Amino acid sequence: MTGHPFHTMAPLRRAVRRLARAYRLPPDVRARLVLSVADLAEDELQAGRPVTLHTAQEAGTDADSYVLAVTLRSPQASGTLTAAGMPLPATNSSPNSVTWRFTVLVPPEAPLSNSLPDDIDSRRDPWPDRTPWTETQAIEEELRTAFAQTDALGAEHRRLKHELAETNAGVLALYVQLEERDEQLRRAHGQILQELEDALRPPPLSIEGLELAVHYEPADPNAPTGGDLYDWFTLPDGTLHITVVDALGHGLGSTRSALNVTHAVRVLALEGHPLQSILARTHEILMPLAPDLMATALLARLDPATGKLQLANGGHPPALLVPTDGEARYLEAKGRGIGFPLPGSEQILHTDLRPGDLLILYTDGLTESRRDPIEGEQRLIEAARRHAARPLAEIPSSLAAEMRSVVLHPDDTLALAIRVPRNGP
Structure with a gap:
């Protein structure tokens, strides 16, 4: 798909979010992609330089999937787009473009379009999505997913912390046992050495x-x-x-x-x-x-x-x-x-x-x-x-x-x- 220029941030975010929903990208991946595109485009848009969004279909590893390539370009960029440290690491970058690739199932109702209209919410939407949605709903879905992942990580952290505490308690108990055994061995060793030393000495x-x-x-x-x-x-x-x-x-x-x-x-x-x-x-x-x-x-x-x-x-x-x-x-x-x-x-x-x-x-x-x-x-x-x-x-x-x-x-x-x-x- 050829790129359509974006001059402001809000339409660009909506376009990326609609694209990600159309191709069934997981909400957390969608959120990271939106944030990454926004981070790269922010300086360009503030400087008055438009950016374009491109999609391309590449062959997948099997017949039921393909690779979706999403590219953000800044044709008038004064310098190199910095792709390091983004929420979603890029798979390829050049001085004025950054590309992300995703393995997706081919959605039969979402063929790639060759053009992008000025109004991405019009009937000529290049990334059609049959499910009614609003951007607010999409953002909430992304937040819920992030919270769910955070909660899952928190629960896993607590579980690991509990297991670590139990392990530490066991290690401490073992350490105490080893210290007691070591002390017993030291006493026995000392007694043997003392007896050996006494045996070498003449009687008083x-x-x-x-x-x-x-x-x-x-x-x-x-x-x-x-x-x-x-x-x-x-x-x-x-x-x-x-x-x-x-x-x-x-x-x-x-x-x-x-x-x-x-x-x-x-x-x-x-x-x-x-x-x-x-x-x-x-x-x-x-x-x-x-x-x-x-x-x-x-x-x-x-x-x-x-x-x-x-x-x-x-x-x-x-x-x-x-x-x-x-x-x-x-x-x-x-x-x-x-x-x-x-x-x-x-x-x-x-x-x-x-x-x-x-x-x-x-x-x-x-x-x-x-x-x-x-x-x-x-x-x-x-x-x-x-x-x-x-x-x-x-x-x-x-x-x-x-x-x-x-x-x-x-x-x-x-x-x-x-x-x-x-x-x-």
Whole structure:
């Protein structure tokens, strides 16, 4: 159908609405088409440039339908008609025209006309509609359809919201169950790990004339085992023997290495080997069994009756002595660790612990948390002075908490404290 010019909006809307009714377009599609045509034509009509409406019949996918093409043109358009963002997306556009296509059934009483009269409501209506109607009725029909769709969408939204609420409630209940199960597993896991840690520790000692306390903190909180380990026991003559070991690495592998060292040292000590020879002999025993083992160790012998202290060192950080009177000092004894060249303690350091004196044995995780051992050793002296008057059971953990307030180099940490009570030897 050739286009008839429209100079105002109202006749154009009526023409589009009549066309859509004649070809049985659904009311919602009709409403979107009317709005889209009006949006495109508004600027042209206000500028005094007429627009034309065209229809064309194209072949459909089957014999019972065809494609109706509706085109709005602005022959005098000064620019490109913008087809983006319309209520009804166009299927084709050019600088001065926009086309929509619809698949419709062929209405036998509505053949396409070849002309459009000036009065679209005349008997020569190109889009005849046998059903009596007014534009108001058509608009109301479109509104009812829009409201019905809105209501349907609202009902569907409420249904989905209700289903979502039920789903969320179910998910929340499941989440709570999972949290409870996870908490049960965490408690069970923690209990197992605690039992494992306790199994690796020697039993507590109660020795007249001495106070003992220890703190161990793994580098990984979820793995309570590591390469830092200690052992203490009394020799047949009543002397206290303490072994502090730091095996290379972390986790179970280093724990196995540390256990091998402490067990070998215990056997050799109980067999009566001289303190100075134990570390070298431990190296000889373990290297054929574990050639990759590397560990530092500090051995201490303390006579509770006299306060006589002996130290053998295999490459380990020195013990710290905090006397009741006098300056705190490190008890240096040279030596090399197990698995290192020329292992063993070069000498035995002898000193005395007097009533009130505090002795700290530790691993390097305590002093090297900031990667500066010299700075760490100085901080440990200052911290030990501040905490020396506390109950001994609190001192190791207090030292660890202060020394590891800033950890740049996480490592297993062991701190062991020995004090001669003021009424001791």
